[in-house]
Amino acid sequence: MSYPWWHVPFLTAPMLIALIATVHVLVSHYAVGGGLFLAVETSHAYRHKDERYLAYLKQHAWFFVLLTVVFGAITGVGIWWIIGLASPLATHFLIQTFVFGWATEWVFFVIELTAGFAFYYFWGRLDPKTHVAMGWIYAIAAWISLVLITGITAFMLDPGRWPETHNFWDGFFNPQFLPQVLARTGGAFLLASLYVYFHASFRCRDREHLRYIERRSSRPAMLGSILVAVGGLWWFLMLPESSKAALQGAAVINVLMVIMFTLTIVVFALLYLGPYRNPGWLSPGFAIMFLGFGLAATATGEYIREAVRKPYIVYNLVLGNQVLVEDVPRLRSEGFIEGTTWPSAWLAARHPQLTQRDSEGRLRIDEQALLGLPAEERVDIGEVLFMYHCNDCHAAENGVNAMAHLLTGWNREMVATSVRHPEQLKYFMPPWSGTEAEAELLTDYLMQLRPELPPGMDFGEGPGQPLSMLPGNDNASEEVR
Amino acid sequence: MDPNGLIAPVNELGYPAPFWFLIFFRVLGFTLHLLPMNLWYAGTITAMLLGLSRVPEARRFSARLMSQMPFIIAFGVNLGIVPLLFLQVMGYRVFYSATILMAWQWLSVIALLCLAYYGVYIYAVGLRTVGMDALARWQRASGWLSALLFIVIAVIFHSAMLTMAEPGSWPALAEQSGRAAAVYGTAHALGNTALWTRMLFFLGLAMTTTAAYVAFDGAVLAGRESSEYRSWTRGFAPKFYTFAVLVYAGGGLLYAAGWEPGLREYMSSGSLLPLNLLTVLGPGLPLLILWLGRNVPAAGLWALIAQFLALGLQAVSRQLMQNQQLAPYLDIAADPLKMQIGPLAMFLVSFVAGLGVLGWIIARLVEANRKGVVSGE
Numbered sequence: 054m055s056y057p058w059w060h061v062p063f064l065t066a067p068m069l070i071a072l073i074a075t076v077h078v079l080v081s082h083y084a085v086g087g088g089l090f091l092a093v094e095t096s097h098a099y100r101h102k103d104e105r106y107l108a109y110l111k112q113h114a115w116f117f118v119l120l121t122v123v124f125g126a127i128t129g130v131g132i133w134w135i136i137g138l139a140s141p142l143a144t145h146f147l148i149q150t151f152v153f154g155w156a157t158e159w160v161f162f163v164i165e166l167t168a169g170f171a172f173y174y175f176w177g178r179l180d181p182k183t184h185v186a187m188g189w190i191y192a193i194a195a196w197i198s199l200v201l202i203t204g205i206t207a208f209m210l211d212p213g214r215w216p217e218t219h220n221f222w223d224g225f226f227n228p229q230f231l232p233q234v235l236a237r238t239g240g241a242f243l244l245a246s247l248y249v250y251f252h253a254s255f256r257c258r259d260r261e262h263l264r265y266i267e268r269r270s271s272r273p274a275m276l277g278s279i280l281v282a283v284g285g286l287w288w289f290l291m292l293p294e295s296s297k298a299a300l301q302g303a304a305v306i307n308v309l310m311v312i313m314f315t316l317t318i319v320v321f322a323l324l325y326l327g328p329y330r331n332p333g334w335l336s337p338g339f340a341i342m343f344l345g346f347g348l349a350a351t352a353t354g355e356y357i358r359e360a361v362r363k364p365y366i367v368y369n370l371v372l373g374n375q376v377l378v379e380d381v382p383r384l385r386s387e388g389f390i391e392g393t394t395w396p397s398a399w400l401a402a403r404h405p406q407l408t409q410r411d412s413e414g415r416l417r418i419d420e421q422a423l424l425g426l427p428a429e430e431r432v433d434i435g436e437v438l439f440m441y442h443c444n445d446c447h448a449a450e451n452g453v454n455a456m457a458h459l460l461t462g463w464n465r466e467m468v469a470t471s472v473r474h475p476e477q478l479k480y481f482m483p484p485w486s487g488t489e490a491e492a493e494l495l496t497d498y499l500m501q502l503r504p505e506l507p508p509g510m511d512f513g514e515g516p517g518q519p520l521s522m523l524p525g526n527d528n529a530s531e532e533v534r
Numbered sequence: 535m536d537p538n539g540l541i542a543p544v545n546e547l548g549y550p551a552p553f554w555f556l557i558f559f560r561v562l563g564f565t566l567h568l569l570p571m572n573l574w575y576a577g578t579i580t581a582m583l584l585g586l587s588r589v590p591e592a593r594r595f596s597a598r599l600m601s602q603m604p605f606i607i608a609f610g611v612n613l614g615i616v617p618l619l620f621l622q623v624m625g626y627r628v629f630y631s632a633t634i635l636m637a638w639q640w641l642s643v644i645a646l647l648c649l650a651y652y653g654v655y656i657y658a659v660g661l662r663t664v665g666m667d668a669l670a671r672w673q674r675a676s677g678w679l680s681a682l683l684f685i686v687i688a689v690i691f692h693s694a695m696l697t698m699a700e701p702g703s704w705p706a707l708a709e710q711s712g713r714a715a716a717v718y719g720t721a722h723a724l725g726n727t728a729l730w731t732r733m734l735f736f737l738g739l740a741m742t743t744t745a746a747y748v749a750f751d752g753a754v755l756a757g758r759e760s761s762e763y764r765s766w767t768r769g770f771a772p773k774f775y776t777f778a779v780l781v782y783a784g785g786g787l788l789y790a791a792g793w794e795p796g797l798r799e800y801m802s803s804g805s806l807l808p809l810n811l812l813t814v815l816g817p818g819l820p821l822l823i824l825w826l827g828r829n830v831p832a833a834g835l836w837a838l839i840a841q842f843l844a845l846g847l848q849a850v851s852r853q854l855m856q857n858q859q860l861a862p863y864l865d866i867a868a869d870p871l872k873m874q875i876g877p878l879a880m881f882l883v884s885f886v887a888g889l890g891v892l893g894w895i896i897a898r899l900v901e902a903n904r905k906g907v908v909s910g911e
Contacts, residue, residue: 060719127648145622152874153874153881157885166612395715399715400715
């Protein structure tokens with residue numbers, strides 16, 4: 054890790070990524086699907102000289118511009134902002150690898166923006182053919198943006214042949230690329246229709262016209278549902294084995310999967326029974342609920358997609374704690390602090406007697422001398438290790454996956470073993486990337502975080518007494534005491 | 535802590551294109567971004583102040599600029615992506631650390647920008663529906679709030695860029711706002727005098743851009759406005775530009791006075807002197823055009839073109855200055871070149887094709903503007 058770690062108490066910095074990214078995708082899918090909706094429907098309305106529908110579409114285009122061009126675009130930049138702050142190594146890795154993918158996406162973003170403004174603000178001033186062309190330019194540019202970004206985000210879940218070739222195209226056209234493009238395109242269709250229902254239910258007072266809008270939007274929504282289902286299944290089949298295992302093995306993901314499937318089935322059922330078969334159901338309340346379910350299903354799906362990457366940020370390349378996989382052996386032999394920029398500078402400033410420069414000018418740390426430090430200073434260094442090695446996913450005392458709660462009642466041996474072999478404790482945790490001495494210091498820090506068992510609990514040897522070790526494990530039970 | 539020990543090491547992933555190419559796009563992108571960014575930074579507050587004027591043409595300009603502001607912001611944000619992307623490619627060894635040190639401020643840009651953007655929309659929609667005189671109090675407040683937020687955003691950006699170029703300040707910032715070698719992200723550069731002199735200098739520059747835009751609006755965009763309005767823009771723009779140049783010059787002098795002697799020497803050294811003199815004097819050309827062209831309708835167009843060149847010179851000089859500031863800590867050209875020919879070609883082809891599509895769109899819009907309403911509305 055070459056950068057300072059941003060310590061966000063309680064929440065942990067990466068949770069901010071999840072927060073902003075989730076909010077963004079709820080609008081960005083609409084930015085794609087809504088563009089296609091407006092292009093197709095405006096063309097249809099012109100063809101049938103349907104002035105009433107055109108008037109509605111213009112109203113919808115204003116809502117669309119306000120939501121996607123402002124909120125969608127700014128939160129999109131927000132993701133870029135937050136990943137650079139909370140996950141700088143992985144961000145640098147992705148930017149250096151895909152900079153021209155991002156630059157190309159920017160070109161389509163400019164086109165999208167210009168065509169989108171032209172489409173709305175020149176409504177009535179462009180002839181129908183040119184007006185529809187603007188709609189299509191927007192829609193195609195927005196969809197290409199989706200494709201380009203999906204190539205990069207899908208790379209994080211499975212980089213395909215990139216680790217061997219370091220070739221842009223091998224990384225971009227990774228095994229996850231097509232399934233995710235399909236699922237996201239479907240999601241864009243589906244969410245766009247839900248946004249249309251939401252908007253129309255409030256803005257369209259004429260029930261008959263509302264039914265017409267419902268009917269028109271139900272087909273792309275049904276198509277979207279099919280694409281989501283096919284893309285989702287394909288996504289699952291193409292997942293790396295570790296992600297499949299995480300889907301099945303992690304309790305939180307299990308719960309979220311149930312929620313996502315339930316919500317998705319509810320949305321499909323409501324769509325089929327409501328707008329598709331009985332297009333009179335739509336009311337503001339129904340539309341809010343419908344959109345709410347759709348957004349909740351999408352947000353849950355996005356969270357799961359992110360979570361199954363663990364312990365990696367980029368599969369087999371960058372670990373969740375900002376360590377390159379290829380650096381793990383070196384860090385284990387030379388030391389985590391020695392191999393990380395800010396902690397090593399911190400240690401050199403606090404404990405100059407423990408560090409020296411080698412003939413090449415590299416900072417070297419006397420690992421064994423670390424263990425000779427007074428207890429308080431060992432804990433201080435242990436906290437540094439915790440910040441840089443663990444705080445990506447774990448808060449300290451309270452908050453997200455707080456260590457204090459996870460370690461309640463543990464003895465030193467259990468903590469020390471977990472520190473040395475986290476990937477064996479839970480296979481979705483990164484491996485220990487430090488020396489034996491550093492593992493001891495981290496254990497020191499974690500032990501002073503660890504609370505005793507909650508008082509009053511009786512496991513058979515009296516309230517508040519942890520069970521003694523099994524016969525023959527006397528050394529361990531001695532250490533507990 | 536030793537600031538040299540805080541610089542991220544060179545990454546073996548390397549640069550995906552030659553150094554000159556990355557620098558070129560970074561400077562080009564920054565120049566393109568400067569134009570709209572200057573307009574929202576100095577233009578919003580100028581428009582709000584002119585809205586208080588009793589001169590009808592001044593109020594008219596205020597309404598026109600605020601009505602255009604949603605587009606200016608949209609394109610300004612969009613054009614800011616390129617320089618920041620290439621900054622991250624080339625400046626990763628200092629960029630991430632500097633922004634993480636002030637993470638909460640840096641992240642707050644997103645929320646502030648969103649608020650400012652919607653504030654401008656509220657004001658612009660009010661102008662369109664009820665007109666400036668009938669704006670409700672909350673609509674006016676939205677306009678003022680946006681103007682204020684754009685200035686706050688500017689402070690944050692200057693803080694971040696200043697901190698990035700001064701790794702020497704990092705140990706103290708980390709000590710003040712950190713724990714266990716990690717940082718809380720609450721550091722700021724508000725106590726750094728250079729922040730405020732730099733702000734003043736860039737505010738002056740942004741005001742010159744706004745003044746040039748006043749003339750451009752009258753000359754090019756205000757075809758349907760009264761001749762009094764167009765004439766007012768030709769009269770107001772040179773005066774405002776002159777005032778802006780005074781702020782720019784005053785801010786610039788104070789800013790340069792705070793530079794390290796080595797930096798001052800470098801910026802005035804033989805090979806760079808002509809370029810930096812041109813940069814300093816850059817706003818002179820638009821100023822001259824505006825004063826001499828007070829009776830020439832097309833002067834506004836030329837003034838904005840000259841302003842664009844002045845901004846380009848600023849972007850080049852600023853890049854050279856930043857490289858020099860960072861030189862004691864790192865060599866930004868040291869990364870190995872790992873050329874990505876295919877992706878680069880994809881970008882260049884889409885860039886050129888994109889320009890073609892944009893040209894087609896703009897031509898259709900100009901044509902539609904000339905013809906007036908076709909259908910609907």
